[in-house]
Amino acid sequence: MSNIVLIGIMGCGKSTVGKALAKALQYQFIDADDYLVDKYQMSIPDMFAISEDYFRDRESACLDDFVSKDHSVIAMGGGVIKRAENHPKLKKIGKVIYLDRPIEDIVNDVDTSGRPLLKDGAEKLYALDKERRALYEAAADVQLINDGSVEDMVAKIKDHWED
Ligand SMILES: Nc1ncnc2c1ncn2[C@@H]1O[C@H](COP(=O)(O)OP(=O)(O)O)[C@@H](O)[C@H]1O
Ligand SMILES: O=C(O)C1=C[C@@H](OP(=O)(O)O)[C@@H](O)[C@H](O)C1
Numbered sequence: 004m005s006n007i008v009l010i011g012i013m014g015c016g017k018s019t020v021g022k023a024l025a026k027a028l029q030y031q032f033i034d035a036d037d038y039l040v041d042k043y044q045m046s047i048p049d050m051f052a053i054s055e056d057y058f059r060d061r062e063s064a065c066l067d068d069f070v071s072k073d074h075s076v077i078a079m080g081g082g083v084i085k086r087a088e089n090h091p092k093l094k095k096i097g098k099v100i101y102l103d104r105p106i107e108d109i110v111n112d113v114d115t116s117g118r119p120l121l122k123d124g125a126e127k128l129y130a131l132d133k134e135r136r137a138l139y140e141a142a143a144d145v146q147l148i149n150d151g152s153v154e155d156m157v158a159k160i161k162d163h164w165e166d
């Protein structure tokens with residue numbers, strides 16, 4: 004298995020840590036949200052404006068595109084775990100790491116623009132964490148706490164990966 008798959012709630016750092024980790028490992032970096040925007044030539048808010056299901060169908064379909072990747076770090080969108088049928092697909096793509104960052108930290112610095120589910124404010128993350136925590140745990144191979152710097156997190160994941 005040669006890919007690292009990052010999951011976790013919005014703002015936990017999948018995109019930021021993923022990019023830095025890929026650089027450190029000299030792997031390709033793929034952000035699933037950017038991949039979708041590119042593939043369908045439509046922004047995430049525009050997909051959600053049609054419906055959340057419209058976005059989820061495309062998000063789920065793109066997992067099949069990632070199975071053939073190699074030496075890649077893939078940052079998923081935070082809701083990819085909502086569909087149970089995605090869990091085995093994530094594990095097939097690579098080692099699934101749940102970035103578990105304290106919600107208080109995220110609420111303090113998350114950029115809500117471009118995140119339709121946070122249109123009424125970042126506090127929504129507390130409810131989403133309650134709804135989804137068990138799903139992240141079920142979908143992950145490893146759960147790592149992200150309560151330091153981005154560099155600390157990169158080092159922690161590298162340690163696990165190289166073990
Ligand atoms: N330890 C950390 N790990 C990751 N991101 C952090 C950390 N500390 C602060 N941040 C900030 O939190 C935000 C994480 O956002 P992002 O990477 O887009 O998350 P995600 O892709 O999981 O939704 C960024 O603005 C980043 O600069
Ligand atoms: O948690 C979610 O349901 C979502 C997370 C977002 O990605 P990030 O986790 O990178 O913000 C993006 O896929 C979309 O806005 C929906």
Ligand SMILES: [Mg+2]
Nearest residue numbers: 017018036078
């Ligand atoms: Mg992201």
